[in-house]
Amino acid sequence: MKSDKISEAVVRRLPVYLRFLNDLNKREISTVSSQELGQKLDLNPAQIRKDLAYFGDFGRKGIGYDVPYLIEKIRHILKLDQPINVALVGAGNLGHALSNYNAYLKDTMKITAVFDAYEPKVGQKIHSLTVQPMSELQETVRSQGIRIGIITVPDQEAQNVADLLIEAGIEAILNFAPVILKTPPYVRVHAADFTTDLQSLAYYLQDGKEEEPNEQ
Template sequence: MKTQKISEAVVRRLPIYLRFLNDLAMKNIMTVSSQDLGQKLDLNPAQIRKDLAYFGEFGKKGIGYDVAYLIEKIRQILKLDRHISVALVGAGNLGRALCNYNTYLRNDMKIVAVFDAMPSKAGETINNLTVQPMQEMKATLSQLGVRIGIITVPAMEAQNVANQFVSCGIEAILNFAPVVIKVPPEVRVHHADFTTELQSLAYYLD
């Protein structure tokens, strides 16, 4: 693995490759070409080859990529070869919905703790997880070794939750609240906001 700066666009495509490769593996398909991948994922084959080549030579000329081997490699690249613990703050509808993806995330990632600022929510159960009050966050996160945080609270509270995550040593945040949150540069934030997504779609209506 070279020490070159990999663009965000590349990193965002890797999980998409991985997901499709897993599908192929389930169908007992052993080998796949960049051509196949590109067609199924609506991407340029050259782009797929280039993306993968940033990290090593995973294919065989004239043959394509070995599905199982490529899965293994992408999981390594994305650090999904170890278990990663995730915490979620905001036990509302969206938070509950996301907790149900735990099964989908297989072994690699799992939401292992849920918090909510409303004392009345504490003690509720979501998918085998007990909602905890915010005061317990620091202790719980360090005990469980949580590295990624998810924010599903209302916009007004999001920055505050982000600050708490940061002070607990969280390394990356996925923010669903409809507001831009600020964190120190060493913490990675992705915004996943349903409302802006929907509004940008409207632009493309005739």
């Protein structure tokens, strides 16, 4: 068990490993090698071994990795072995979509509160949750021990919401609004901006196809 600084790239691969391992586990496959993992996940086996070795000696030479054991270890590293409450701010279409995944995020991470600034939205039900007004954010975040905030509000409001969340004591933010949030260094922000994704995809389109969509 060593402990250099772990790079973000490594941390971002761990959930991908976990997802696939859970899959194997469901299929009752109990051992997997870095080679197999690499094949399925499109990664270099050496990279996978190295990633895992940052956190401990999880494998067995000549054998591979024990699936349930590795799942347990990665869940621990990612802190998914403890309950983590999440607040969702913005009960629009995207917010609705995300709260759907609550079941899917079975683990121990869970959206436990939804907020919206728009009066008529307040009081509405989203699955088992009731949309709360922004005025209750501070207190709810504290009383529920919420540690992560998801921002799905319009861009102009995103920074304000971020400020509120941070003031309430949130530690990390997943931001779906297409803006760069200014936050103190102790708050981790991940951008989940699909317009950026889509626009960078366009770069990779073949050239030359200068329009010939026959309107049929």
